[in-house]
Amino acid sequence: MKTPQPPKLARKLFEWYSGQANVNDLLGDLDELFYLNLKTKSAFASRWIYWRQVISLLFSYAVKKRKKQVRPSAFSGSTFSFAILNNYFKIAARNLYKHKYFSIVNVLGLAIGMSVSLLLIVLYIHVSTFDNFHTNKDNIHRVITSHVNTEHDWGLASAPFSIAEEMNRGFVGVKNTVRINAGFSADAVAGTLEIPVRGFYTEPNFLQVFTYPLVKGNPATALSKPNSVVITESTALKVFNSTDVLGRMFEMKNVRQAKDSIAVYEITGVLAEPPANSHMAFEVLISFSTLPAEYQTYTGDFNEIASFGPQYVYLLLEDNKVIPTLQSLLNDLGKEASKRSDTKISFRLQALTAIVPGEELVTWGGSLGPVWENTGFIIFGVVCLLILLPACFNYTNISIARALKRSKEIGLRKTMGGLKKQIFFQFITETVLITSVSLLGGLLIFYFIRREFQSIMVSGSLLDLSLTWQMAVAFVAFALFTGFIAGFFPALHFAGLNPIQALKSQSHKQSSQGRIRQGLTIFQFALSFGFILALIVFGRQYRYNLNHDFGFERENILDVQLQGVKPEQFRNQFSQLAAVQNMSMSSHVMGIGTRSESVTSVDSRDSFEVFEIFADHNYINVLKLHLIAGKNFPNEAWAREKHIIVNEEFVKKFKLGSPHEALGKLFRINDNDVEIIGVLKNFNYTSLMRPIESFMIRVDPRQYEVANLTVTFTDAYASLAQMESAWKAIEPDKKFEAEFFDEEIRQSYDFYISFLKLVGFLGVLAISISLLGLLGMVVYTSETKTKEVGIRKVMGATTTSITFLLSKDYFKLMIWAAVFAIPITVWLADFILPRLQEYHVTLRFADVLLSLLILLTMGLVTIASQTFKTASTNPAETLRSE
C-alpha cells in the first residue's frame, strides 16, 4: 500500500505565500510531523493537522519576518532607492538613443494617438468647470420635466411656472424660487444699426440666487419694476459704446412678446461680464413684470410642451436634506398632471452642477445656453480609445518582438538578484519615459488640431480650450496611464523571462506571443479598414444627398428674404426685371426646415399633425411640382383661407381613397374649413433625414417671408446688381439677401462635410498609427533576417523572391484583418445608415473592395519599401563577419 502523502494543496499554498523566503526547514518539519502523526492517527486526521499547522504558520510572525528578510542575492535590495530609479532612466534613455528608429516610430505613434485624447481631456475639464462660479451652486436645483407617451419619450429642461408658485406656497426648505422665461429675443437699436440681442425675462431674486454681480445698479431692485433691463458690460459697449449707461433708455425692435414688437426699457443695472462656462448665456435680463400677464404664470395643460417650452424654474434650497420630501411633492404634481392626459408627465430636480455635462434634454422655444451631453463625451471617449489603443499596441508589439535584444540584460539583472516586480517596474518606467516624450509631441499636434476641432463643433466657438494647471496635472496623469497600458504586457513578459534561457539568448513561449502580436496587428488593420470604409460610404451619402431627386426644381431659382417687405410691393418691383421669369412667395424655403399644424377631417373626425408651407398660386409652377389630381390654387385676391393642396401621403393617412376621390374633401384647420383642390405627387419637402409624411400647401399672404424667383442669367453680375438696386428702391435700410436654391440645399448638408473632415482626420490618424506599427515590425524582422537573406542570395535566390518571402506573412495578416473587419463594418453600416438618414445609400460591394484595395496598397507599399531594401543588400556585406 502506498503511504499517504501530505496534502499538496496546503503545501502549495504555504509555498506560494512564502514566496522568496526560505521556509525549507519549516516544510521539512511539517512533513516530519505528518509522518509521525500517521503512526498513531488516521491519514485524514494527519492531513487535518497538517492543514492546521500550515494555517497557523501563515499567520505567524516567523514567516512574516522571513519574508521581510529576503535578499535573493548580495546585490539586491528590497528598499526603494532613487539611485536605482536613476539607473532605470539612464538605461531607458540609452536604449532609446541606441535604437533611434524604433524610438521615433513609437514616439510618433503614441504622440498621434495621445493628441486626440488630450483634446478630450481639455474639453472635459473645461466643461466640468461649468456653473462652478455660483456661490450657492450646491443648493441650486432646476425642475425638469419628463414627457412620455406612445409617440415620444422626452426629457425637457423646462418646467411650467405653476410649479414655482406651488413651491412658493410655503414649502419648508425652499429658500427662494426663480422663474426664467428664456424666450426673449429682439434687435437692439443702436443709432442706425440693429443688433440682435438675446436674454431672459426673470425675477429680481435671480441676482441673489445666482452669482452674477452688478457693477452698476442695485441688485435688490434692478429687476423689480416693469420695463427694466439689466445688461452685460459687453452689450453696453456694443450698443452704447460705454458702460456708464445706468438710467438710459434701451430701444428694441422685433420683441417677440411685446404688443407692437417695439419696446423701450430703462437700464437699471450693468452686469460684470458673465463667465462663458455657464449653462446660461444671455446679454440682457428683462424684469419679469415686463412680460404680459399670460406669460407670467402657467395655467394651461401640461400636455402642451410648447406652451411652457421657454419656462424654467430654479429652486434655492436651505440644504439638500429636503430633496426627498420635495421630490415626493413633485411626484404628486406629476401624477395630478398625468391624470388629465394620456401622456405620463413627471417632474424631477436636477442639481445645478449636474446640468453640464449632463443628460440629454430637449428645449422648446428658447434654450438657456450651451449644453454638453454625457453621451457625447462617452462617444468621444470611445473614439479616443480607438485611436489611442492601436498606438499602445504598436509599442507593445515592437517591444515584445525586440525582447531578444534585451534578454541578456534581463538575464543578468535576474542572476544578480533582480526580482520580478523590480524588472516589471523598470520596464514600466521605460515606457512612461517614452509616453512622456510622446506627450510633448501630442501637445504639439493638439495645438494644431485645436482650432480645426473648434470649427467643426457646433458650439465650439464658445469654448475656451486654453491650458490650465489642472489640465497639466491631468496630462501628466494621462501620460502615466498610457505608459502603464502600453508597457504592461512587455513588462510582464520581461519580468517572467527565465534567466538561464535569457542569458543563452533563447526565447521562450515564442508561439503564444506571436499570436498576441498578430492579434494586435489584425485589430489595427481592421480599425483602419473601418475608417477607410466609413469615409467612402459617408462621402457617397453626401453626394447622394446633393444629387437626390427631391421631386421639385432646384436649378435657377433665387430665394430672396423679404425681411418684412410687403409681397405685393416686392412683386411689382421685381417682375419688371428682365432676368426674372417667374415668381412665387412662400413662408420658408422648401427642403430646409419645416412647420406643422394639426388638421382634422370634417367627415371622419380623424386628426393628424400635417407639415405645411404657405405659398401662392405660382409656387407649383416655379418649383415644377407635379399635380396628379385636381388643380392649382386660383389666382384671385385672398380674403380667407379656402383651399389646400396636399400630397399623396396626406390622402393615404386620412384614408381618402384615390387622389381623385380626395378632391373636394373638407378639413378643419384652426376653426376654419378648407377644401382639397389638388393632390401632388410625393416629394421631399424636408431634409432627407426624415421620411415623407403628409404635407399640404396653404395660402396666406401674411405668412410669406421668402420670394422664389425663377431666373435666367445672361450676365449674372449685372442681373444681381439690378436686383439690388430694385431692392434698394423698396427697402433702403436692409441688405438684399438672396441665395440660389440649390446652394441653400447644399449648405443644409454642410454638416456632412464637417463630419467627413472629422472621420477623415481620425481615419488618417488610425491608419498612420497602424502603418507606423507595421513599419516597425517589418524593419525588425528584416534586420533579424539579414543573415538568412544573405545565405539565400548566395544560394541563388532572386531579389523578388526574397521580397515576396519577407512580405508574405504581413500580407496574410492584412487579409485576416479584412476577414474580421468586413462582416463587422457591413453590419455597422446597415445599423448606422438608416438611423442617420431616412433616404440613405446602402453599402455596396464596390465600397468594400475599394477600401480593401486602399488598405492593401498602403500596407504593401510600407512592407515592400523595407523588405526590398533588405532583399537587395549585397550578401557579401552581411555574411562577411561570419
Next chain:
Amino acid sequence: MKTYLGEFEELVLLTVASLGNDAYGVSVQLEIENRCNRSISIGALHSTITRLEEKGFLKSWLGGATQQRGGRSKRYYEITQAGKKAVTETKSMRDELWSLSKVKLSVK
C-alpha cells in the same frame, strides 16, 4: 531587571538547552508537548523562536539534508551566552522569591 522573558519563551529556551545537539523544530515541539502535556501550534512556536533569535538568545544554522524529510534540511537551534544569562537571571529571581516566601510553598 534587565531582560524580560515570557513564560513560553523561557520554556522554549530551556527545552532547546535540554535537547543539546538535537534541537530543531519538531524535536522542540514534541519535547514541549510531552513534558507540559499541552499541544502547541507550529506557528506559535516559530514565532517565539524568531523573537528569541531577534533578542539574541538563540542562534540557528541549517543542517544537512536528511532522507526521512524528503531531502529537506533541518534548522538547528542553540542557546547563546545572552540566552544563558537571561534564563539564569530569571531563575535567580525566582529562587530569591522562593527564599523570601513567608508561607511554605512546596506541596507534595
